Amino acid sequence: DAGITQSPRHKVTETGTPVTLRCHQTENHRYMYWYRQDPGHGLRLIHYSYGVKDTDKGEVSDGYSVSRSKTEDFLLTLESATSSQTSVYFCAISEPSGVGYEQYFGPGTRLTVT
Amino acid sequence: GDSVTQMEGPVTLSEEAFLTINCTYTATGYPSLFWYVQYPGEGLQLLLKATKADDKGSNKGFEATYRKETTSFHLEKGSVQVSDSAVYFCALNPPSRAQKLVFGQGTRLTINP
Numbered sequence: 001d002a003g004i005t006q007s008p009r010h011k012v013t014e015t016g017t018p019v020t021l022r023c024h025q026t027e028n029h030r031y032m033y034w035y036r037q038d039p040g041h042g043l044r045l046i047h048y049s050y051g052v053k054d055t056d057k058g059e060v061s062d063g064y065s066v067s068r069s070k071t072e073d074f075l076l077t078l079e080s081a082t083s084s085q086t087s088v089y090f091c092a093i094s095e096p097s098g099v100g101y102e103q104y105f106g107p108g109t110r111l112t113v114t
Numbered sequence: 115g116d117s118v119t120q121m122e123g124p125v126t127l128s129e130e131a132f133l134t135i136n137c138t139y140t141a142t143g144y145p146s147l148f149w150y151v152q153y154p155g156e157g158l159q160l161l162l163k164a165t166k167a168d169d170k171g172s173n174k175g176f177e178a179t180y181r182k183e184t185t186s187f188h189l190e191k192g193s194v195q196v197s198d199s200a201v202y203f204c205a206l207n208p209p210s211r212a213q214k215l216v217f218g219q220g221t222r223l224t225i226n227p
Contacts, residue, residue, distance in 0.1 A: 031213050042203055042217035043151040043158070058214070090157055094213040099165045100146045101213045
């Protein structure tokens with residue numbers, strides 16, 4: 001258990017509304033990630049962070065923004081939700097392990113945009 | 115670009131059967147390779163990994179060998195149990211972009227008693 005929590009765990013929202021998902025970690029990990037999971041696509045990286053106020057885009061970043069003002073919190077915002085953003089969102093951290101790194105995932109947030 | 119391809123699912127087996135889930139990858143250099151498992155309603159759990167050619171990762175009776183010559187990392191288990199029913203993801207960490215995983219599409223496995 002890498003001490004990762006996500007909130008909310010489930011959310012239903014309407015098209016055009018803003019939505020913020022929160023990822024919280026308790027073990028001072030430097031790297032944090034947001035992925036989305038969709039059938040037939042596995043997990044795809046949205047954004048990631050390599051430190052406080054240091055973030056970068058992943059492969060599917062359009063329509064999403066992130067912020068990291070504290071080491072323990074990484075926020076994902078959908079400025080104006082669309083139905084194509086209905087998905088399960090996973091937060092992850094990365095920690096060194098032997099040669100290389102390992103990523104550990106939170107429990108996920110199921111978002112439905114109606 | 116970097117990519118991972120897994121065998122199409124779903125896969126359905128009987129208890130105690132032998133399991134193979136194929137995974138091949140495309141990447142420059144020597145990526146690290148991973149298998150993750152996702153049980154219903156849960157997040158992903160790291161199952162095993164390998165960081166260089168010919169390494170064998172193993173955990174909970176599952177094994178996978180990093181084959182550079184065939185760019186493969188197939189997951190195997192000699193005798194599956196009902197509790198192994200889950201979705202399995204193969205992933206790679208490209209050497210040029212540390213700590214950013216690229217996932218395959220996932221393979222759903224169902225084990226019948």
